Amino acid sequence: MSAQSSAVSKSAETYDVVVVGAGFGGMYMLHRLRGQGFSVRVYEQGGGVGGTWYWNRYPGARCDVESMQYSYSFSEELQQEWDWSERYAPQPEILRYANHVADRFDLRPHIQFDTAVQACAFDERNNIWSVTTSDGKKVNAKFVVLATGCLSNARKPDIKGLEGFKGPVYHTGNWPHEEVDFTGLRVGIIGTGSSGIQSVPVIAEQAKHLTVFQRTPNYSIPARNAPLTDEERKRFRDNYPAIRRFAREVAKNGIYTEQPDRGALDDGDNERRAKYEARWERGGLTFMSVYNNLGLDKAANDTAAGFVREKIGETVRDKATAKLLQPTTYPIGTKRICVDTDYFETFNRANVTLIDIKTNPIEEILPEAVRTGGKDHEIDALVLATGFDAMTGSVARIDIRGRGGQTLNQKWAEGPKTYLGLMSAGFPNLFLITGPGSPSVLSNMIVSIEQHVDWITDCVSYMRDRGFEAMEAEPAAEEKWVAHVNEVAHTTLYPQANSWYMGANIPGKPRIFMPYIGGVGPYRQICNEVAAKGYDGFAMTPLRQRLSAAAAS
Numbered sequence: 001m002s003a004q005s006s007a008v009s010k011s012a013e014t015y016d017v018v019v020v021g022a023g024f025g026g027m028y029m030l031h032r033l034r035g036q037g038f039s040v041r042v043y044e045q046g047g048g049v050g051g052t053w054y055w056n057r058y059p060g061a062r063c064d065v066e067s068m069q070y071s072y073s074f075s076e077e078l079q080q081e082w083d084w085s086e087r088y089a090p091q092p093e094i095l096r097y098a099n100h101v102a103d104r105f106d107l108r109p110h111i112q113f114d115t116a117v118q119a120c121a122f123d124e125r126n127n128i129w130s131v132t133t134s135d136g137k138k139v140n141a142k143f144v145v146l147a148t149g150c151l152s153n154a155r156k157p158d159i160k161g162l163e164g165f166k167g168p169v170y171h172t173g174n175w176p177h178e179e180v181d182f183t184g185l186r187v188g189i190i191g192t193g194s195s196g197i198q199s200v201p202v203i204a205e206q207a208k209h210l211t212v213f214q215r216t217p218n219y220s221i222p223a224r225n226a227p228l229t230d231e232e233r234k235r236f237r238d239n240y241p242a243i244r245r246f247a248r249e250v251a252k253n254g255i256y257t258e259q260p261d262r263g264a265l266d267d268g269d270n271e272r273r274a275k276y277e278a279r280w281e282r283g284g285l286t287f288m289s290v291y292n293n294l295g296l297d298k299a300a301n302d303t304a305a306g307f308v309r310e311k312i313g314e315t316v317r318d319k320a321t322a323k324l325l326q327p328t329t330y331p332i333g334t335k336r337i338c339v340d341t342d343y344f345e346t347f348n349r350a351n352v353t354l355i356d357i358k359t360n361p362i363e364e365i366l367p368e369a370v371r372t373g374g375k376d377h378e379i380d381a382l383v384l385a386t387g388f389d390a391m392t393g394s395v396a397r398i399d400i401r402g403r404g405g406q407t408l409n410q411k412w413a414e415g416p417k418t419y420l421g422l423m424s425a426g427f428p429n430l431f432l433i434t435g436p437g438s439p440s441v442l443s444n445m446i447v448s449i450e451q452h453v454d455w456i457t458d459c460v461s462y463m464r465d466r467g468f469e470a471m472e473a474e475p476a477a478e479e480k481w482v483a484h485v486n487e488v489a490h491t492t493l494y495p496q497a498n499s500w501y502m503g504a505n506i507p508g509k510p511r512i513f514m515p516y517i518g519g520v521g522p523y524r525q526i527c528n529e530v531a532a533k534g535y536d537g538f539a540m541t542p543l544r545q546r547l548s549a550a551a552a553s
């Protein structure tokens with residue numbers, strides 16, 4: 001498509017900003033932009049706000065960053081007044097919170113639900129985006145913000161016979177709104193990532209029999225979930241300024257926890273074991289923060305991985321099952337570490353069977369069974385806990401055309417390329433929230449979302465105040481950033497795992513380590529410095545320049 005043919009319709013409604021998605025990213029983006037006086041339209045393909053928490057309604061779904069931290073920090077009143085019930089809130093409560101935020105900050109009138117953005121085309125002559133939506137309409141926008149989510153494009157596996165299965169098939173990432181009752185049913189679940197690990201214990205309690213199909217075992221740490229006491233809530237609330245500052249500026253992953261000052265091999269066996277035991281008892285993601293080199297040094301990592309394998313061995317009574325559940329092929333933490341409630345214990349139940357589909361891949365799904373290794377496992381209902389086309393999947397579904405009609409998918413054919421995870425060269429005035437090349441999924445995502453939203457808000461306000469109408473990542477700055485992201489990733493153990501961070505769960509997807517592993521604190525500092533230098537590495541087009549170019553032509 002030429003720049004000419006993507007010219008915008010003059011009669012279409014025009015907004016300062018179109019935001020795609022009404023999860024935590026899109027909601028906060030809307031709130032900030034409205035506060036600065038911009039006209040904003042949000043499109044959300046779902047029927048309500050909340051994004052992840054609107055779609056992922058599977059049994060056992062809950063956050064794995066503690067709720068007192070997995071929550072917005074932008075409003076002191078909100079964080080003081082909202083009462084989280086448990087250390088890790090369950091999905092319905094997080095969804096209630098999202099709805100509360102939408103009402104409290106009067107966001108709904110600016111959101112059009114049940115409407116997907118299908119295409120965005122940039123008109124170079126007028127520096128404006130034309131946005132096409134699934135209701136057949138087009139609107140114009142000076143800026144587009146993709147708040148489409150990193151884990152929002154549920155991945156349905158391509159398995160022979162799946163369409164012919166007679167019973168119901170559910171995807172954890174697109175779960176029905178009405179309650180699903182597995183009582184008396186033989187249920188199969190494919191996938192043992194975070195969603196599988198959360199849902200297996202709950203489904204097992206209900207189902208007559210549960211067959212778990214596992215390709216790769218995962219390291220999982222007990223959540224030790226429990227109701228929050230008033231004292232615990234108060235402790236956070238009283239210290240929120242310091243806690244939030246720490247999460248933003250000091251912690252690598254946006255989580256307030258102790259910063260280790262020692263490596264795993266600096267301690268003797270007994271001392272190390274005692275520390276791992278203490279963290280195991282405390283539970284949760286911060287298990288990986290016992291030492292400062294677990295993500296960097298394989299020998300150090302082996303000590304933590306070995307400890308978790310031992311715990312699995314002690315918990316699961318059947319030795320063959322325990323062995324299958326013990327991860328051995330990648331370092332601990334290099335795939336997103338899971339947090340569970342009684343996951344490994346569940347395999348001691350008489351009504352649960354584990355099937356290894358690494359050795360015996362699923363050959364076919366029959367109308368009433370899953371066939372692996374020539375054996376048919378009969379089931380009445382099937383759950384796909386097969387994850388997402390992460391980080392780029394939802395962006396790729398939109399037909400985005402930038403300068404010269406180039407599509408973003410063409411540009412990203414060899415892997416996503418961005419400057420700071422915020423913009424991609426050739427696509428002016430198009431921002432990504434928690435895009436590839438930013439800390440994103442390696443962090444407490446609300447911390448990263450708030451940082452990106454604040455940066456984008458400051459940036460478009462700066463442009464408005466100084467009469468700039470287009471902004472674009474410079475190719476050289478982008479190349480340098482992509483190389484830096486890659487270089488930092490390769491100083492760690494992360495690229496050693498076939499993870500969704502690498503796109504490895506999607507056949508044909510380029511293998512590139514997508515998130516920025518340098519840490520949220522250093523990353524924030526880099527973004528702030530770029531802004532302080534007048535958006536270094538971004539080219540700005542002043543309004544005058546276009547007007548005089550138009551007059552000359």
Ligand SMILES: Cc1cc2nc3c(=O)[nH]c(=O)nc-3n(C[C@H](O)[C@H](O)[C@H](O)COP(=O)(O)OP(=O)(O)OC[C@H]3O[C@@H](n4cnc5c(N)ncnc54)[C@H](O)[C@@H]3O)c2cc1C
Pocket residue numbers: 020021022023024025026043044045046050051052053054056061062063064065070115116117118147148149150151152195394398433434443444445446449
């Ligand atoms: C089960 C689960 C548990 C998680 N737990 C944690 C946790 O404990 N801690 C943590 O930090 N992170 C967690 N995450 C990651 C989570 O995705 C983020 O924390 C956060 O909710 C992302 O918010 P978002 O607004 O960026 O994206 P999302 O919440 O994914 O919202 C994006 C929205 O965009 C919409 N959308 C996409 N494409 C289009 C389109 N073309 N047109 C219109 N609308 C569109 C989608 O429908 C979706 O509603 C979890 C993820 C999952 C799946």
